[in-house]
Amino acid sequence: MRLMLRLAAVLLALIGLSLPALASSRAIVILDASGSMWAQIDGKTRIEIARDTLSQVLSGVPAELELGFMAYGHRTKGDCTDIELMVPPEAGTADRIIGAAMSLNPRGKTPLSAAVRQAAEELKYTEDAATVVLITDGIETCEADPCALASELEAAGIDFTVNVVGFGLSDEEGAAVKCLADNTGGTYISADDESGLKDAIDVAVNDTPPPQPDEPVEEPAVEYNFAPVAYLSEGDDPLVNDGIVWEFAKPNADGTPGEWVRTEYGTAFKGDVEPGDYVVTAKLDYATVTVPVTVIAGEVARPEFMLNAGHITIRPIPSEGAEPDSNAAVFLEFPDANSTTFYGELKTYVPAGETKITVTIGAAELKDAVSVAAGERVTKDIVVGVGHATVNSFYVEGMKVEDGNVFTEIFGAKKDIQGDRKSFGYTYGPEAAFDLMPGDYVAVATFDVAKAEQPFTVKAGEATDVSVPLDAGVLFIDAPGGLWIEVLSGKPDIQGNRTTFSGVYDATSTRTLPAGDYRVRVEYEGDAPDKEADATVTAGERTEIKVE
Template sequence: MAILARSIAAAILLLSTTTFGFAANKVIIILDASGSMWAQIDDKPKLEIARESLRTVLQSVPADDEIGFMAYGHREKGSCDDIQLIVPPQAGSASAISAAADSMKFLGKTPLTAAVKQAAEALKYTEDKATVVLITDGLETCGGDPCALGKELEASGVDFTADVVGFGLTADEGKQIACLADNTGGKYIQASDEKALQEALVETVAAPAPAPEPAPAPAPAPAPEPAKSEFNFMPTVVLAEGGDRVIEGNAWEVYKAKSDGTRGDNVTTEYGDYKANLEPGDYVVVARDGEAKTEQNFKIEAGQVYKPLFTLNAGTLILHPRPSQGADVASGASVVIAYPGVDNPPTYYGDTKVVLPAGDEKVTVTIGQGVVTETIPLAAGRVIDKDIIVGVGHVVANAYYVAGGDKADGSGTGFKVLKAKKKIDGTRDEVTYAYGPDSKFDLPPDDYVLIATVDLAVVEQPFSVKVGEFQDLKVAMNAGVLAITAPGTSKIEIFETKKDINGNRKSIGYAYDEKYQAAITAGDYAVVSEKSDNSKKEGAVTVKAGERVELTVQ
C-alpha cells in the first residue's frame, strides 16, 4: 500500500505540472477493486489503506487540476468486462473520487491491461499529453499483455505515461507488470506496508514547488484610517487544539447569564460562521457540533471586540453498517453510540457520520436480529471511517398452499422464527416474527425452525443461516381453502373427524357468522352450525391441498 501512496502521490505530482513549471496534463487513477484487496497489512484491509491514502493525498491537489478515477472488479465477481470510468477527468474532483472509493465494493477479477487501455482512450492519448496511475495488488487475470500494451501506447501516444503501483506484490510478481511503466517512460513502485506509503506521501506530495519569480513590489498604499469593527463578537470553534476552523454543521447558542453564571434566557441560536453585535452584558455561549459541545462565559463591554476560541475536544466517526463483509450498507440498520458523558445514547440509521467527544465510543449496531458492539477509541481531531460488520444472513419467507402452487398472500399469513435447539423443558426460544407474504428476516448464523401459519393451517420447517447468505424459503402448507355457508346460524365450528378416547373431537376453528372461509390443512373435517336456539346441524367435507371446496350446512 505504501506503493499505492507513492503512485498516487506521483500522480498528483504529475497532475500539478503547472505548479512545477511544466505543461499541464490530465490524469486517471485506476484502482484495483478485486476481491484480493480484502487482504490485510498490519491488521488493516488493503482497501481501507487505499481509501485513506486517496482521501489524504487528494486534499492537497490544486482545485484546477483535472483528475479522473477508474476502477475494475467492483461490480461483478467473475467478469473481465467490469471496468468503469467512475469520475471523468475534471477539476475539483477530489471529493467525488474519495466518495467513490469509500462506497466501492471489492469483489471481482483483475483486467488491468484492458483498464489501462480504456483510461488512455478516455484521455485521448493520441491527441494530448496523458498520464495513468495504476494501483494493483494482483497480476492480470483476464488474458491481457501489459508489456505489449505499454509499447503500443508509447508508440501511438503524444506523450503518454503509465505509473504502476504494485501493492503487496512480491519482487517477482512486480517484474511481470513493471514493463507497463518501463515501456511508457513511467515508474514502477513496490509498496509492502503502510509505513512505506506514508514515506512516499511525505516524499512526493509534500515536496515544495519552485518559488515563482517575485513580482515587482507595489507602491506603498496610504495607511487606512482606523475603522470601527462591524461586529463585536466573532467566535471560532475547532475540534481539537491546532485543528481547522469548523464553519459548517455547527451551532452557536447564546444565553443571557444569570447572576450565578448559569444560562438564563436564550438570546439566539445561529449556525456555521457566526458573527454578531451583542449588547453589553454577561453571556453564556455554547458551541456545538454533532454530539460535542463546550461553553464559555463572557462579559461584553462597549467598544470592545471579542474573538474567543472554542475547542470541542472531539473527533469524527463515520460508520457503514453492513450485514456481511463486502455487502451493501444496510439503510435500516440502527446505530447506537454511547459516547463519553451521555446517559441516553442517540440512535442513527444506516450510514452514520457524527462528531463526538473524544474518548471510547461504544457502538452497537443492529440489523434484524443480529447485534454487534464495538468500542472505538476516538482522539480529538481524528476522523475514523470504518465498516461495522454485524454478521447476518437474509431470509425471505413465503407460504404456498401446495409446492409449486399459489402463494398464500392473505391477512392470515404469518411466520414465527424459533431456535432449533430445544430447551430442557422441550420448548424453543422465539427469535422473531412477521406477517404477510415476502416476510424478511436478518438472522445471525444458527439453526432455526420456521413456523408458517395460513389461517388454520400450520407447518414447521427447519432451516439454517450462514453469514452473507440469501435464502428464499418456500413453505408448502399442504392446505386448501374451505368456504362454509350456513344460513340462519349464529356460529360455525370446524372439527377433526377423529374422536379421542373420550369421544370428543378436536376443534380447529370457528366463527360467529353465517359464512366462514379459511385455509386449512388437507384432510377430512366435520362442520357444525349452531343457531341461536342452540339447535345444531352437521356436515362433512374433504379438503384437498391446493384446491378450494365449498360446503353449505342447512
C-alpha cells in the same frame, strides 16, 4: 459539483501555464492536507473534492511533463515540519500522484511557506526554470511570511513561478496568500470566483493577456464585537465550515448556563452581541463545549472553543463485500452518556473517547465500539454478518400460499430453560423476508387453522429459501339459512369433547385446514335444530359440502 468542476478548470489552467516551457522547466503540485480540508461544500469535504479534481486534471497532462507532488499537514497534528514530497518530479507521474492524493488524511497545520521553499529547492530553482502550483484552503499557520518568501525565491531563482489556487478562501485570506503569486510573476485564482476561473482558462489555452481588474467596489463595513474560533483539539487548524451552533445564556451563580439569550448558526459566525457576561456553548453534532465570555463595549471578543472531539464515519455492512445498508439502524452511545440513532452510513462529530455502537439490520444485531482521539477522524466498517432468509408456505409441494393473511414468525432453534424460543421477527404474506445472524432457526407459518414449522440454517452473506409445508386444503361450507357455522375436530378426545376451530356468523364459510376429518355444526335462527355433517379435507385440494 459546480465548484468542483470550476476547481478542476483552475488546476488545469495553472498546470497548463507551465506547458509552453516543458523543455526547460519542471513543476510540483502542493496540496493542502491540513485539518481544515475536512470542511464541507455542498455536502462533500474539500479533500474529497481536491482528490477528485486532481484525478480529472492529471488524466489530461502530457506524459512528458516532469510533475511532482507534495502535501503538508497529513501525518501529525500541530507539526509545522509535516511536509512530504510524495512523488518526485518526473515524467509519467500522473497515476502515482492520484494514488498519493487518495491516501491523504488531513489532520495538521498549514506550513505553506515552508512547503513552497522545499518544493523550490527540490526543483533546483536557482539552476533551472521551476513552477510550483499551490492548492490551499487556508493561510499560513506556522509563523512564516509567504510574501517575503516569494520575493526571496524570485530574486534567487532563474525563472521561478508560484501559481496559487485559493480554495474556499475569504477575500481577506486570499490576500494573505496572493502575494506568493504576485511576487513571483504567477497567477492567483480563487476557486469560488467564476469570472477569475474563466480568465485563467483563457490565459492558459488562448495565450491571451490577463484582463485588468475592475476598480474595487467599496463594500460597507460589517460591524461585530464577537468572533469566536473553534478547534477540534489542541494544535488543530480552526474549524471553518462545519455547522457549529452557538448558544448564548446568562451565567448562573455557579457559572453554569442559565437563562437563554440567543442562538446563532455557522462556524464562521461573527456578530454584534450586547456587552455583558455570557456562558456560550458551541455544539458541533454531538460534541459540545461551554466557555464563559465577557463582551466589552468597543472591543471584539475572540473566545476560543476547544471541542475535544473527533469525527467518525460508520459504515453498516450486511456481509463481507456488500455495500452499506441504507436501512440499517445505528445506535450510538457517546462517552458523555448521550445517545442517538442514525440510519445507514453516518458521518458525525463525537466527543473524544469510546463511542459504543449497536447496528441492527432486520433481526440481526451486532454491538461494537469505536475510539476516537481529539482531532482524529476514524472510518469504521461494521460487518454485521447478516444472512437473508425468504420464507414461503405451501399447501403441498409446488402449491404456494399466495394469500396475504399467511403469518410467518422466526424463532431461534434452541429453547430456554422454560421451554420457550426467542422470536426474531414476524410478517404477513408470501415471500416473507428476514435478515438474520448466522445460526439455526425455525420458521413457523400459520394460515387460518393450518400451522407448521420448518427448521433452517442461516449463513453469513448467503440467501436461503425456506419452504414450510402446511399439508393443508380448503373446506367450503354452504349452509342455506344458517346463522353460525363451526368447524370441530373429526374425532372426540378421551373425554368425549371435540376441538373447536372457531366459527363465523354467516351462511357460508371457507376455511384452510390441515388434511384430515372434521365435523361441521350449523346453528339456525329460532327453534330450528342444529345440524351436523362430516367432511374430509385433502391436502392441496378444495372440498365443498352443503348442510341443509
